[in-house]
Structure formats: structure tokens, C-alpha cells
Amino acid sequence: MEINTALTFYKYQGTGNDFVMVDNRTDSFPKNDTELVAKLCDRRFGIGADGLILLENDPTLDFKMVYYNADGNEGSMCGNGGRCLVAFANFLGIFSSETKFNAVDGAHSATIEGDIVELKMGDVTEIKIKPNYYFLNTGSPHHVQLVSEIQDLDVFKEGSKLRYGLYGEKGSNINFVEPLDNGAFAVRTYERGVEDETLSCGTGVTAVAIAMHKSGRVSSDIVNIEAQGGKLQVRFSVDAKGYSNVHLKGPATQVFKGEVKW
Template sequence: MEMNRVLTFYKYQGTGNDFVMIDNRDNSFPKDDIKLVAWLCDRRFGIGADGLILLEEDATMDFNMVYYNADGKEGSMCGNGGRCLVAFAKFLGVISTEAKFNAVDGVHSATIKGDIVELQMGDVTDISEKPNAYFLNTGSPHHVQLVKGLQDFDVFKEGSKLRYGVYGQKGSNINFVEPLGEGTFAVRTYERGVEDETLSCGTGVTAVAIAMHKSGKVSSDVVNIEAQGGKLQVRFSVDAKGYSNVHLKGPATQVFKGEVKC
């Protein structure tokens, strides 16, 4: 890799799910350079992050979101990444308190107050019940499975086994869940693309909340989730067609700004 340019970046995190943010409104970032994206996300040789996100101009919306997994490949929707991008857009002066933006799975709306971002996710109508688990897509595919002793559970071993063994090379994110009390659940997630456990996953948290409601483990349309990196809240409307007006709410903060030779 030739280190012949200096790239300005920002680091953001949402409940421990961290991202390299780049203002690409001038379209200067080499979007097809998988090795560069993977290097920037590398925690030893690069900046270090669960993913990289570009904020770009959009013809009809406030901005466009382009998300890459830590392996350098463009990924499916990232809920915490979307929330962090809204915070980044406010920092840049692109929005004030409300946003509407395009992402790989369609249009999302959001509000921001202080460091709390509430992001509208896509509707969920198709939920598959598996032995001891549920499978659904909340912008990214998710397997949701109840376990006992979550804190000591081997998420990497069991997550990678399910990610490849059940869902093949394309894979799925794997969420292990344990009830904590009325309307509250703990979750640990193995993320495809990162190929490891992350401290939080926004689409995963959303999937867990909906799966727990679908299974009858919670009756409320507001579900509290405790990820390894912090607390998030999911609310939704439910009818015979499925789940709509799905919102993911929690903190999203800037960690630092930097420059890197690449």
C-alpha cells in the first residue's frame, strides 16, 4: 500500500460499536479499495473499528450512507453505524435535529438530541422460527437464540459455528440472549464481516427485541436491551402484517478526529 495521501477521519462509537467516519461529499475516497478499508479498520496496523462509513451527498435526502464491514467489503445495514452517522452529520452541519437519509436497505429517518439518536429501522414482516431460535432480517440477517449463563458463554466459538454451519458462506449475524427482568434482555452478538463478537450491534438489538416479542417473552412494544457496550431501547408497532414503526434509540458519540497516511 502506497502511503501517498493524508486522509482526515473521525472515530465514533455507539454503545461500544465503533466506526471510522469519513466525509466523502467530494467523492475523493477510493470506494473500491477493499484492502484500504480493511487496513483502516485493523486494530493493530490501522485506526481500528468494527466498520467504516462514508457520508455522501444525496440528490433527494440529507445524505447517503455507505457502510463497509471491517473485512473491507461493503455490508448490509448497520443500526449503530446509522445512528453514529446521524451524529456525524449534525457535527458537520448537514442536519440539525432531524435527518432523512439513504442506506443500502432504503430510506431511514432519525432524530438527535444531545448524544441520543433515535433511528427508524425497516419494517419486519418475515420471521422464521427455528429449533430454539428465530431468524429475521432487520436490515441485516440475524439469528436470535436464548441461552443460559450468557456472561460466561463462548460467543466466538458458538457464534462462528452457527454463522458458517447453519447459514453458509453468506452467513448471518448470531445473537445470544438472556432475560434480565420484565421487558429487559441482555445480548451478545457475533457479527459476520467482523468475524468476532462486537460490544453492540444495532440491527442485532432490534432483531432481539422483535424476536422476544414474537416468542411471547415480552408483551410490551418497548423493549430494553443491554449489550456489552451499553443500553439501547427498541420500540415498534405490531399488527397482523408484522412489525412497523421500528425505532432504535441510544447514545452515539464522537471519540476523536485524526489524520492517517494511506
Template sequence: MAICTFAVMELQFYKYQGTGNDFVLIDNRQHTFSKNDTKLVARLCDRKFGIGADGLILLEEHPAVDFKMVYYNADGNQSSMCGNGGRCIVHFAEYLGMISKNTTFEAIDGLHEAKIERGCVHLKMNDVTNIQTEEDFAYLDTGSPHHVQLVENLADFNVFVNGRNIRNNRYGKAGANVNFVEKLEENTFAVRTYERGVEDETLSCGTGVTAVALAMFETGKATSNKVILQQPGGELQIHFNKIEKGYGDIYLIGPATQVFNGIITV
């Protein structure tokens, strides 16, 4: 039996990062990429045998809005909303000439509006109507499920071990992302996140910092509707309004950068 196989397709890809949360983006408007090939997605995201990324995103046509976002975790499975990925795909759509400075697109959790302003992508997240607060943590869904927990000495905290334990033992097979938080100033917090699907700490998580900002305001740890979140990969801002049932006009604000692009044989 032959031990060598030969590539059957060349695939154009674009590598993006948003505050260190990195993604492989593919223009799939012609449906050349198989959406059911989870092994290929996982291989492309592999940092030793592929391009390397926290996730893979397909940009596809949409009949009513500018485009559709299809997001996969690094394990190859389609997943819930990714905030940093959403900011990156907006930048990608502008790069492709599909949009100017404003856009509306569809993701797995519904429609999102976004704008590009002074080098930052302002991504509108869906309203959050329910925050479960317990004595030592909060739980809420900001497009993806998030556990938010205050800790001391975050820089030395073992995010991998503690995050994996909470993700699996508290939330079972479906899991949840786990955010560990330390207050730095009045409305500034440090955040480190263990992400399900990646099954490791990532340098940044957009839906995660959104969850942190809302949880900190809900529990009185933040006093402003503009919260700064500092992560290992950089700084993001969350702006929001308190509404009758929860929070609305929620914007995730930060940079998105194309790192490189190329062709890989698959």
C-alpha cells in the first residue's frame, strides 16, 4: 500500500487575527469548500499540519443582506457566534470590495450590523435578556455561552486547568466558555478565557469580553456602560445600554487585521 497521497485541490485562504484570536477565512461564494468536511477544517486549523488558527470562517452569499458568516471551531465542528471572528469577516468583506464602511450580515445567531471606523470594527451583538448570577460566578449567552468568574492574581492563575474543569464538569458535553476576570480600575478589567472547541486558553474572545462587561455591570463591579477589557492579545471595548429586559445596543469594538494570505494544497 502506498504511503504517499497527492493533493487534489488548491485552496485560497486568508489569515486574520483580532486581538490575537486568529482565524482562517475563505471566500466561499462559489461553494468550492465543502461545509461538511470537518476533518479538513480541523487540519487547516492545526498549527503543525495546517495553517494554524483558533477557528475557520466561510464567507458566503446571502439573498437579503451583504453576506453570511459560517464559523467552525478548531476541532472542525460548526459552532456558536464568534465575536472576534465577526469583526474579522467584516474587514474581509471590505477587503473583497463587498462592503464600504457599514454592513449587515447573518451569523448563526441571527443578523448583525457593523461599521468600520478609524481602523476599528464596531460589531453589534444581539440583545442579552438573561444573566444568571450566583455567589461566585455569572452565566449568560452573548451568542455563545459564557461562565464569568472573578479571581485574584489573574496573571498567575492556571486558566487551562481551572477552565477545562469548569467547562466539562459544570456544563457537561455541550460545555461553555470560561472567563476569569480581575478588576484593574473602575471600568477596566483583565480577562483570560478558556474556549470550548479550541479546548485551550485563547489570546482573546469577543463574545467572552462582551459577557464579562455585562456581568460586571449587572453585579455592580462596573459603573459605566463603556467597559474596557484587557486580554493577553490586546484591548477591546464594550458599549451597551440597559434596557427594560436586559441589555441592548451592545457593541464589541476593536481591531481586525489580515496577517497574510496564500494557497494551500488539500
């Protein structure tokens, strides 16, 4: 793109996890420009977001999701980002109530009713159980660790320590969880790629729900999660092979539309 090219974008958020959305069905966005993506996501010098998502054409499904972390690099699956993209595709008139789209980890189905989006996530067949934490992949790698007094926890300090110290440069997302009196679980997440705490992480709360069920701390196949940015619900089926029919449900809303030049 030429200098001073104008880009029309939309800002979406799902329980405080916010994203720059771009309709890239014309394939005009410079996808390899990591510096541009990072600048657009910068909260002081750009639009500000936890990530940037391109909505593109797909040869067999309704659309395709291309997700970038705030650092400008293409990322793994993002649950809240997927839910927000579903809301964006619905806004664009691509589908009415049910859809199926492609993402980096394969096909996902979803439904929308008002501002509530329910997204089908991938199956989880392997959960590593360690003395102090659980590790599993729900489209992105997640460390799940129980803590007490979660609201007083320095998530940036403790999360970055584990993200680099335990998982190295490739890293993992780090989730801290505390059971609540109402049967739900409070969750705070340090996200790799953002390299900070986010108000919510869709693949993270999905990982927490499955880990808490695996640990026996919840017996229901519907788990309520309270992230810093709002409430989400995860449901699943369980059998000898693991967890299937995993769904992530919660609000996804458009914040504003804008135009940016560079």
C-alpha cells in the first residue's frame, strides 16, 4: 500500500478483549507488514487493541479468519476474536444466524442471537497434569494454575515469569484461576503476543473450564467463568477420548467504525 493509504476498520470487543477488524475480502491489506499491524494495535500511537483480525474469503466456507497478535505476528486461534469476527461477519450480511468459517486451527461453527455469540472450539484430547498446574491446547497453548486472592495477584509479573521461564521463547498463555462461592471461576490471563494481562481470553477460559472439570472441582458440563471484562460460559461433552463439542458463549459487540491513514 502507498503512504497515506486510508484503511477502514471496525473495533469489536468480547468481554473486554478488543480487536481491530478489517474486511479483507479484496485481499488489499499488507499481510506481511508486521510493523503496521503492531502500530495499528498500539494503544498510544495507533487504534489500540489486543489483536487485529482480517475477514477474508474462503473457498468452501462462509469466510476465513486471519488473526494477528498485538506484536504484529500472526497468532494461533483466538476464541474471543473468533466470536467477535462472527459478529462482524453478521454485521456485514455474510450470514444471518448460523455460520461456519475457517481459522488457523481448522473449521469452526458458530451461532449469533443479538450480541451473544456461541463458538464451537476444537476438541481437547490431551491434558498434562502437573503438581501445581495443568497444561492443554484449546487452539492456543494454556497454562492453568489455581491461586488464592486472585484480585491481588500481580498478573503481569507472575504471568511473564512463567511465560518465559517455564515455556521459553515460544511461550504459553498463563491463566490464574480461583473458585468462587457462586460455583463459577474467576480467571485472569497473561497473553503471549500481547505480553500483558488482557481483560479476557476465550481460549484461556475454555482451557480453565476443561482443567477445572478434569481436576474434579466442577462436575457439570457447563462451566461459568468470570473474566476481568465480563462473564463467559463454556460447555462440552466428555468421554474416554477427552473433551468434544466444546462451545464458548458470551457477548461480542461493535464499539466503533473508523478510518486510519499511514
